[in-house]
Every structure is written in C-alpha cells, then in structure tokens.
Amino acid sequence: xxxxxxxxxxxxxxxxxxxxxxxxxxxxxxxxxxxxxxxxxxxxxxxxxxxxxxxxxxxxxxxxxxxxxxxxxxxxxxxxxxxxxxxxxxxxxxxxxxxxxxxxxxxxxxxxxxxxxxxxxxxxxxxxxxxxxxxxxxxxxxxxx
Amino acid sequence: xxxxxxxxxxxxxxxxxxxxxxxxxxxxxxxxxxxxxxxxxxxxxxxxxxxxxxxxxxxxxxxxxxxxxxxxxxxxxxxxxxxxxxxxxxxxxxxxxxxxxxxxxxxxxxxxxxxxxxxxxxxxxxxxxxxxxxxxxxxxxxxxxxxxxxxxxxxxxxxxxxxxxxxxxxxxxxxxxxxxxxxxxxxxxxxxxxxx
Numbered sequence: 001x002x003x004x005x006x007x008x009x010x011x012x013x014x015x016x017x018x019x020x021x022x023x024x025x026x027x028x029x030x031x032x033x034x035x036x037x038x039x040x041x042x043x044x045x046x047x048x049x050x051x052x053x054x055x056x057x058x059x060x061x062x063x064x065x066x067x068x069x070x071x072x073x074x075x076x077x078x079x080x081x082x083x084x085x086x087x088x089x090x091x092x093x094x095x096x097x098x099x100x101x102x103x104x105x106x107x108x109x110x111x112x113x114x115x116x117x118x119x120x121x122x123x124x125x126x127x128x129x130x131x132x133x134x135x136x137x138x139x140x141x142x143x144x145x
Numbered sequence: 146x147x148x149x150x151x152x153x154x155x156x157x158x159x160x161x162x163x164x165x166x167x168x169x170x171x172x173x174x175x176x177x178x179x180x181x182x183x184x185x186x187x188x189x190x191x192x193x194x195x196x197x198x199x200x201x202x203x204x205x206x207x208x209x210x211x212x213x214x215x216x217x218x219x220x221x222x223x224x225x226x227x228x229x230x231x232x233x234x235x236x237x238x239x240x241x242x243x244x245x246x247x248x249x250x251x252x253x254x255x256x257x258x259x260x261x262x263x264x265x266x267x268x269x270x271x272x273x274x275x276x277x278x279x280x281x282x283x284x285x286x287x288x289x290x291x292x293x294x295x296x297x298x299x300x301x302x303x304x305x306x307x308x309x310x311x312x313x314x315x316x317x318x319x320x321x322x323x324x325x326x327x328x329x330x331x332x333x334x335x336x337x338x339x340x341x
Contacts, residue, residue, distance in 0.1 A: 036220055038213075039259040043299075045216035070297075076217045078324075082288065083218045084303045087295075103221045104323070110216075111297075143263040144224045 027054045027128070028093065030136040035110065036103075037118055037140050044116075046071075046108035046124065046138055047101045052093040059090045059129035060099075067122045069111045076104055090129065116140050172336070173329035174310075174321040181309065181317035184208070186281045188245065191258035191270035198315055204241045205337050206311040207321070210282065210289060212248035212302045213260045219244075222323040223264045226308070229330035230267055237267055239313075239338045245281065246272040247289040248302050285309055312337055 033048035052058050063071040073091060077084045091106060093099040101107050108124070116122065120140040125133050184198040184206060198206075207226060211219035223244065230237040244261050246252035249272045252260075257270025272278070282289060287305035294300040310319035310333070318337060321330055 036216070038216065038220060039263050040256065042213055042260070043216045045220070074217070078306055081306055082303055083306045085215070085217065085301045103217060107217045143220055144227045144265070 027058060027132060028052055028126070028134050030134070033124075033136050033138040034141050034145070035116070035122065035138045036143060036145055037116060038143055041112065044110045044112060045074075045103070046110050047103060048108075048136060048138065049101075050093045050099045050126075052095060052097055052099070054095060056095050058093045060093065060126050061090045061129050062127040063108055063124055064127070065110070065122060065124040067113055067116065068124075069113050071111075071124065072109045073101075073106065074109045075106050078104070118142050172319060172333050174319050174325045174333050177309070177317050177320045181286075181320075182284055183317060184309075184311045184315040185284065186271075186273075186277070188271040188273040188277055188281070189254060191254045191261060193254040196271065201241050201243070202315065203313050205239055205313060205334060206241050206243055206315070207334075208243045208245060208285075208309045208311070209307070210245050210247050210287060210304045212246050212304065213252050213256055214248065214299070215302065215304075218306075218323075220264075222306075222308070223261075223268065225323045225327055226330065227264050227268075228327040229334060230265060232327060232331035233335055233338070236335060236338050240267050240334060242268045244268060244270050245278070246270065247278050247282070247304055248291075249273065249275070249278070310334070310337065313340075 029051045031049045031051065033046070035044050035046045038044055050060070060073070063073070065071060073088045075086050075088050077086070088106070091099060118140055122138045122140060123135050124138050125135045127133050186198050188196055190196045209222060211222070213219070223242070226242055230240060233240070244257070246257055252272050254270070257272060261268035261270040285307070287307055289302060289304045292301040292303070306322055308321040309317060310321055312318050319333055
C-alpha cells in the first residue's frame with residue numbers, strides 16, 4: 001500500500017512529463033530571427049532559420065503579425081548579373097532538417113503597420129500547410145547589420 | 146662566365162619588373178580598366194540638385210543601381226560596402242557611394258536622402274528621368290526592368306548586381322559584387338585611394 005502522500009508527487013511528475021512531451025512535439029523551432037530596419041515606411045526583410053524536428057517535410061504557406069499589414073515570402077536570385085526577386089507561395093522545410101530565410105536568398109517581405117525601432121521584439125506567426133502554426137520572436141536590427 | 150652573369154642580371158631585372166607590375170595590379174575584385182568608359186552622367190541628387198559625374202571629382206566612386214523598395218538585396222549590398230568603408234577608417238572620406246535609383250517614381254530626392262543616410266555619410270542617392278537612367282545603364286551595359294504591380298500597387302524592380310568603381314578622375318577601374326565580401330572590397334578601395 002503506497003503512502004498517500006506520494007500520490008500528488010506522482011501526479012505532478014506525470015504532468016511535467018506530459019508538458020515536456022508537448023514541447024518536444026513542437027514541429028518547428030527557430031533560431032536567429034531578425035528584421036532589417038529601413039527608414040520611413042519602406043517594406044522590410046525578415047530572416048530566420050527553421051529547424052524541422054519531425055520525420056516529414058513541412059511547408060510554410062504564410063506569415064502574419066500584429067505589427068505588419070501583410071507579409072509575403074520572396075526569393076532573391078542572382079542571375080547573369082541581374083538581381084531578381086520573385087514572390088513564392090510556399091517554402092519547404094525538409095524532414096529533420098533546416099530551411100534558411102537569409103539575406104540574398106529567401107526572405108519574409110514585411111509591410112509595417114507602425115514605426116519600429118532597433119531592439120524591438122516582434123512576434124511573427126508562421127502558418128504551415130498542415131494547419132499548424134508557430135509564433136517566432138524577431139529582433140529588429142539596424143540597416144547596416 | 147661573363148655571359149652567365151649578364152643573363153642572371155637580365156633575369157633578375159625581369160623578375161623585379163614582373164613582381165612590381167603584379168604588385169600594382171593585385172586586385173581582389175575584377176579589373177575593368179580600359180574596358181568600361183569613364184564616369185559620365187547627368188542626374189538629380191538627393192537634395193534635388195542636377196549633378197554631373199565631375200561633381201564627384203577627387204573621390205573614389207562606387208556606383209550601384211537599385212531602388213529603395215528593395216528590402217533584401219539593396220540593403221545587403223549597401224551594408225556590405227558600408228562594412229568595407231568602416232575598415233578604411235578615415236580613408237573612407239575619400240570615397241562616395243553613388244546609389245542610383247532606377248525607380249524614380251517611388252524614389253524622389255527626399256526619400257533617397259533618408260535611405261542613403263541610413264548607411265553612412267559616404268552614401269549619396271541619385272536618380273533621374275527614364276532617358277537619363279537609360280543612357281547611364283546603356284553606357285555600363287546593364288539593364289533594369291519593372292514587374293507588373295500587385296493588387297497593392299507594389300512592384301518589383303529587377304536591377305544589376307554590379308558595383309562599378311571609378312578612381313578620383315572618373316576612370317573605370319573595378320567591377321565589384323556584394324559576394325566579393327568586405328575584406329576584398331576594403332583591400333581594393335584602399336589601393337585605389339592610395340593611387341596605386
């Protein structure tokens with residue numbers, strides 16, 4: 001007959017395990033999220049590395065933020081001496097791998113709603129094709145970053 | 146024996162001359178001396194004044210075509226140049242970065258001024274009429290073009306990745322690219338400022 005006093009401890013341990021499992025199941029983690037600030041109301045670019053922790057590929061199909069009117073995904077390409085930029089509908093984060101939104105390549109193009117300052121932290125929610133979402137905190141950095 | 150000594154002397158001299166010659170032309174970015182024409186243009190600067198290439202005589206000039214509604218490549222390129230200028234310290238005062246907007250519709254002088262100021266005191270915004278911009282881009286064999294506007298009226302401008310570098314007299318010297326990196330840019334700019 002186990003001591004009754006031990007039951008709450010077991011329950012607490014069980015809850016903790018569940019919470020840990022929920023965190024581990026988060027399909028995507030992010031690192032190095034930042035936005036390059038430009039003067040006035042010019043559109044900005046956001047960059048982040050996404051890590052897919054699952055065994056299947058994940059497709060990012062959109063992004064929203066309370067601080068931006070709208071956000072698009074764009075791809076810059078350097079072709080025969082020309083810089084070209086194209087909007088893209090989705091990007092794929094391969095299973096167990098990473099995807100980089102990085103300067104000179106894929107980026108989030110962001111039309112701001114209000115002034116931002118260097119050092120501001122801005123939440124951006126990514127939407128995935130499977131219906132899940134994840135919110136990432138982007139740090140606003142200076143133009144010369 | 147005398148002949149051998151003479152030959153050795155000639156060889157040594159040849160080696161010395163070659164070494165010096167190489168030293169003088171040791172660029173880490175692409176040389177375009179004698180390939181591209183001298184800098185010439187009539188444009189409007191960020192203060193609304195009509196300017197010509199001669200107005201920047203005495204400075205080493207970098208010329209880059211872009212537009213301010215370009216959130217990724219243009220700031221990346223200008224920031225890369227800015228870091229190279231930082232490496233030059235006080236010598237950076239001898240440089241002007243001419244950011245030529247090929248999007249005059251959205252880049253009036255005031256907009257350009259605010260934009261270039263964000264990158265440093267050496268950055269100057271220029272733009273012009275389509276005729277002026279076409280003449281300049283044709284002179285340096287580059288192109289630019291506009292994509293169709295989206296529902297918000299925003300449009301993408303495709304532009305050259307080239308950074309043309311001219312010496313203090315306006316002679317074309319180097320073709321740089323953001324992918325050359327700050328160290329190579331700083332090295333070549335320093336060499337150009339010091340007049341080698």
